[in-house]
Amino acid sequence: MDPELKLSMEYLGKLQSQPLDDSAQSFLESVRENHYLYPQVGGLPRALKTKNLELRPGLKARLYLSNADKNPPVLVYAHGGGFAAGSLESHDVFLRALTEDSGVAVLALDYRLAPEFPFPAALEDLHFALTWLEQNGKKYGLDPARVAIGGDSAGGGLAGITALEWNRVPERVLLKAQLLIQPNTDLSLEQDSWYQERPFGPTPAEMTQYLSFYLPLEHTRKDPRVSFLFSSDFENAPRTVLVTGGCDPLEGDGRALGERLEAAGIALEHLHFEEATHGFYFHLGAVELSRRGVLES
Numbered sequence: 562m563d564p565e566l567k568l569s570m571e572y573l574g575k576l577q578s579q580p581l582d583d584s585a586q587s588f589l590e591s592v593r594e595n596h597y598l599y600p601q602v603g604g605l606p607r608a609l610k611t612k613n614l615e616l617r618p619g620l621k622a623r624l625y626l627s628n629a630d631k632n633p634p635v636l637v638y639a640h641g642g643g644f645a646a647g648s649l650e651s652h653d654v655f656l657r658a659l660t661e662d663s664g665v666a667v668l669a670l671d672y673r674l675a676p677e678f679p680f681p682a683a684l685e686d687l688h689f690a691l692t693w694l695e696q697n698g699k700k701y702g703l704d705p706a707r708v709a710i711g712g713d714s715a716g717g718g719l720a721g722i723t724a725l726e727w728n729r730v731p732e733r734v735l736l737k738a739q740l741l742i743q744p745n746t747d748l749s750l751e752q753d754s755w756y757q758e759r760p761f762g763p764t765p766a767e768m769t770q771y772l773s774f775y776l777p778l779e780h781t782r783k784d785p786r787v788s789f790l791f792s793s794d795f796e797n798a799p800r801t802v803l804v805t806g807g808c809d810p811l812e813g814d815g816r817a818l819g820e821r822l823e824a825a826g827i828a829l830e831h832l833h834f835e836e837a838t839h840g841f842y843f844h845l846g847a848v849e850l851s852r853r854g855v856l857e858s
Contacts, residue, residue, distance in 0.1 A: 565848045604654065708736055752811055761840075
């Protein structure tokens with residue numbers, strides 16, 4: 562593991578709270594609170610123009626605008642957090658850096674979270690955001706004909722499922738690309754990397770707790786709308802940038818997806834960071850590996 566990243570992860574761990582007891586409610590409260598700590602390891606936020614939006618009642622978003630292009634393409638982004646945590650604020654520093662380094666606009670979604678809103682609420686919110694962008698993108702100086710989708714961890718899984726479903730409808734403006742950062746692609750937790758020594762990442766027990774919020778019925782874990790690794794085909798997937806880490810429990814999820822995409826003939830750029838653990842992209846303040854990961858993405 563990268564030594565700078567290890568120190569930053571240890572520092573973050575000292576700030577994080579632990580569940581007060583073994584109850585599901587205590588687990589949920591602690592992980593939601595801990596996600597708000599990520600900006601503390603992100604360094605100084607990039608100075609960018611942003612707009613807070615409400616796409617419909619209850620669905621908030623934040624638009625990040627780069628100075629590189631007056632009519633930029635846009636990346637619709639779903640944050641990670643096990644389908645039950647994360648927010649616009651948890652990912653703000655990271656998304657500012659991604660926007661500035663990529664030159665694209667980013668529309669970050671504050672999609673509905675489990676357990677208050679279990680599957681498929683988050684997917685419905687992503688589909689709504691894409692429709693909203695088709696209808697309203699030009700009002701905000703965006704190019705609705707150049708749209709990509711992306712996300713990290715659970716959000717990466719949601720983005721990948723949404724891309725497949727969206728691009729299967731011929732009359733829509735097809736998504737041009739997807740950015741999947743350490744995505745959840747197989748919620749059956751059958752990939753070997755879940756059971757290997759992976760420091761700082763979520764454990765199988767923790768992921769099972771997340772899934773109890775998102776999917777109350779365990780037998781749905783291999784539903785292609787839940788684990789898109791089990792989709793029958795990937796022919797409609799857009800060009801993909803896939804980011805994996807060699808110290809991440811989700812490494813197997815990402816590698817298995819990459820194999821499926823390559824077999825389907827999808828253009829794939831696989832960025833693998835052997836010394837990176839889960840969530841390494843948050844640690845922009847003191848970790849060169851994290852800065853390089855964002856820049857290359």
